[in-house]
Amino acid sequence: FLERIKLLFIPICLQMLHESIFPHTFLQILEYKSQNVSTADVFFPSSSFFFPSSDLLPAMDGDTKTMTFLQEVVDILLAYIVESFDRETKVIDFHYPNELLQMNNWELQDEPATLDDILISCRATLKYAIKTAHPRYFNQLSTGLDMVGLAADWLTSTANTNMFTYEVAPVFVLLEYVSLKKMREIIGWPDGRGDGIFSPGGAISNMYAMLLARFKMFPEVKEKGMSSVPRLVAFTSEHSHFSIKKGAAALGIGTESVISLGFVLVQGFVPFFVSATAGTTVYGAFDPLIAISDICKKYNIWMHVDGAWGGSLLMSRRHRWKLDGVERANSVTWNPHKMMSVPLQCSALLVREEGLMQNCNQMHACYLFQQDKHYDLSYDTGDKALQCGRHVDIFKLWLMWRAKGTIGFEAQIDKCLELSEYLYNKIKDREGYEMVFDGKPQHTNVCFWYLPPGIRYMEDKEEKKKHLHKVAPVIKARMMEYGTTMVSYQPQGDKVNFFRMVISNPAATFQDIDFLIEEIERLGQDL
């Protein structure tokens, strides 16, 4: 019988696809009936229409139970926060994946758990989490935990809405408008004019920029695809972030068309995009933006500045000269969740030309962007992005900015750069250390090798290199096992594994830097 249905079904299905699927056709109804006994019973051992006790609805139960539960969770979180900032606490209670899978029952069940079980799950989750707020956690570009930012994120979760229209996020849409304008002013675009959007991270912001650049040069690409345009090529600095290549792969440009070594005009390829980096991920280096902008202008190429990491230095009078020329860019990625310690995620793409984002990405979904709404439709910003629903990432930045003021962010950034200079000065001539690049760091990145006494004086260069390559991974593994601190390491080109220290946590102090050095030496002395 099922076979007969299928035979009948295929030609009619083609017809249905043609005419649109809905409304029901005879055959669809037939099919539904014939398959009404679900194959999924294995997932549902007990009967339907049962409401578990943990379905808390303040409107139904009165509030006591719900409020008590939420307050208990908050108490757990407050205790975790105090602990996270305490240097006596471990940064991490490390376990290997298979171990951790065994240490708790993480499986999803058919039956509901009690609220007490839920609280236990919350505690277990935090017990094995990394304390990213810990003053000795230096592992990523995003560290620290700002209390106002955290409060703002809690509020965002509670408001639980979506950025696509003013209709459902009136305040947040306005705050995005206000904040993007302020950021454009700081970039230096006249009167803060231009466009922008908050996106889910720097990689997506960079990809959006590349998308805009291509659309600007070849608007027909939107409808006709890459077959309508010449072979494109994008340029970027050697140590630029891998998201530039990811973007090129996704957009159908291909990673081979991302030239990272220099500016070479390849016959038959049209250069459309230059991504200059303001603060590379590993070295924290800044490309010379003014010079790059001259070239972009000469060849009429979109100039993007990937300031995901370094963009925040625009907030500092002492350091913003490193981005001189940024005001000449067509677009800028700037992630406040990195150097400004805004809770994850908060990444902005700023665009100089107004209207382009809308033209590039809009599809006019009529269920969201009705043209006969009763308010100013320019505040329905959802069609500027590839995303449909967009998480509210703005409130935490906005509230922190209110709390600190521009000068508060500046002080925080300056302090982190001062700490990294302190680290640099401390180790540059210290026995057993070698710097990966010469000169003072431009950002808070300090890249260095630690050479344990045992290999410090090895004569065979190759042998020494081979040993040195293993030092950082072992020290890092020990750091995690002891849980005392975390710092990243990596190889780069022909350079063997080195430590990349970064500081973005305003809770860190000079003493924490001292601690890091002592800890590396303690954990590495026997290697």
Next chain:
Amino acid sequence: FLERIKLLFIPICLQMLHESIFPHTFLQILEYKSQNVSTADVFFPSSSFFFPSSDLLPAMDGDTKTMTFLQEVVDILLAYIVESFDRETKVIDFHYPNELLQMNNWELQDEPATLDDILISCRATLKYAIKTAHPRYFNQLSTGLDMVGLAADWLTSTANTNMFTYEVAPVFVLLEYVSLKKMREIIGWPDGRGDGIFSPGGAISNMYAMLLARFKMFPEVKEKGMSSVPRLVAFTSEHSHFSIKKGAAALGIGTESVISLGFVLVQGFVPFFVSATAGTTVYGAFDPLIAISDICKKYNIWMHVDGAWGGSLLMSRRHRWKLDGVERANSVTWNPHKMMSVPLQCSALLVREEGLMQNCNQMHACYLFQQDKHYDLSYDTGDKALQCGRHVDIFKLWLMWRAKGTIGFEAQIDKCLELSEYLYNKIKDREGYEMVFDGKPQHTNVCFWYLPPGIRYMEDKEEKKKHLHKVAPVIKARMMEYGTTMVSYQPQGDKVNFFRMVISNPAATFQDIDFLIEEIERLGQDL
């Protein structure tokens, strides 16, 4: 002097780009020095290195101040939650954008605000926010506020980490692993095998699926771009989500290569992707997946199921037959933030083939995905996505699943579908209503026109249609001004504006449906 620098700078800059920017060159240092007086002084009226009082660091101040502040915010949030579920409260306190911009000082300042000001800002933000938890808020596919989900999101903010590696998110990476496996089991893939990732929304999940399909058929596209592959064409149902077109535009395929009317083989174009919809955005219709899978199999085309809206029906024994055949798909988008009421955002892309996501998207960033780490590297999942940093979206789904069990989600989904059937039965023969499509809704979408008495008996069909087109926008505007309820409307093809009612809020009751009908009639009777 600056002119001379520039002249000197350009050729050397080319050289620097070629050799990589870092380490410093003489010229860079020269440039930095010459521009050490920043042009940005306008943004920073007062002196540097000033720490505002609102920089709360539990480790520095002791905890009283921080904890008091956070508790005060929590109290504001708890009060807001109680209010949100109260039917006597307005869903929205609506103001036009320009009005709202005036009603509060939303501007960002140079100077810090006091913590009291911050609390005032929190209250103001919530005052003008949409109460998306309100039992009479029906405006989007994502409504409601689950208390366990909310608690989980607060914990996520507090843990403030990133999904790219096990190293920095051990528990969350494991919970993603556990939950994706469970979702694949429910889809029906053997032993829950396969792959997947949580992404920032259904549009990105759909684009990721398209990216995988293209890579599967033409892996060389990653390096060589679209010029290395034939002209591609994708198929999708007529009422599919606009993200399929957005994806095609972004990936360089072009929107004209998305065929939404049926399955036509176009000379010289290679079909590579079919996106079937399980629960269309407006009508809630389900494509016949079994029939579509037969076609995909025959022509060797990637079958994607966009179940962003309808995927959750897999949790219901009563309704999952509507997705029969989903187990034949190559990839499935499923957004728990819609029908399962998980706080925004929570969207999963599930993929049948293991390893493909990694191959398609990986760029081996050596600062994140070191190959000599001391744990099982398969848990470093970050390279599977286009994103670098990835927000932790898993914990709220996981904790809710624990709290409700599979049967709790089932009960919640069944209830919402029952409410929509109640609405359908109530209005299908009621005077003044016309249904937009025939037959019982397949999902909770009920699409209908309300004809006020004044136009109910108009004889001139065109005149009537013209009037009717204006009815829904006016009623909707009045709903927002009164703040009593919110429901979406839209035109579709040659159909004039109609209401699209959707129910995903488990707090809604039969009485709320009655209220909606009464309210539409009250607000529309004079039109």
